[in-house]
Amino acid sequence: MGTEQAAAANGFSYTLTRTLNAPATAVWQAWTTPGQYAQWAGAVDGSVEMDVRPGGPWKATMVTPDGSQFPLTGSYLTVDENRCLVVGMDAPGRPEPTAMTLELTEENGPRTTIVLRQTCDTAEERDMSEQGSTMLLDSLTTFLTPRTAS
Incomplete structure (x- = not known):
């Protein structure tokens, strides 16, 4: 409890x-395969590079809803296949990357x-x-939802 505070x-x-x-x-592959990630995350096709191992670099050029492009870079801090991915994102003017933790629990x-x-x-x-991550999760949900004939 002390650390959370x-x-x-x-x-x-x-x-x-x-x-x-x-x-x-399937969730892990969508998040760690360049071709799949580009499809659902709004990245420029061919801009995603991933070396999915602790310390491995990644980069992607993202496209905003208004069509602007911005490059992102970083490295993987923790890789526990199909369970936990901690992604470090380089931030301008910051010596340390911003970490985003993704935990997967299969039911x-x-x-x-x-x-x-x-x-x-x-x-x-x-x-x-938080707004960007919510949009990512919405896109991932759509990407992984089986398309059924209605």
Whole structure:
């Protein structure tokens, strides 16, 4: 409990939880395969590079809803296949990367619960990151939802 209070006192955190009708392996592959990630995350085709191992670099050029492009870079801090991915994101003017933690828990069905956490430096940064992460999870949900004839 003490660490959570310290983290809250030193930063602005958010936690998002989403349950998908997909096995953890499918969620993991969507998040760690460049071609799949580009499809659902709004990245420029061919801009995603991933070396999914602790310390391995990644980069992607994202496209915003208004069509602007911005490059993102970082490295993987923790890689526990189909369970936990901690992604470090380089932030301009910051010596340390911002870490985003993605935890996967597979349930029966197969269903997977995703818990995404991030701590930011300011309330504004947290709000922007939380909005972006919510959009990512919405897109991932759509990407992994089986298309059924209605």
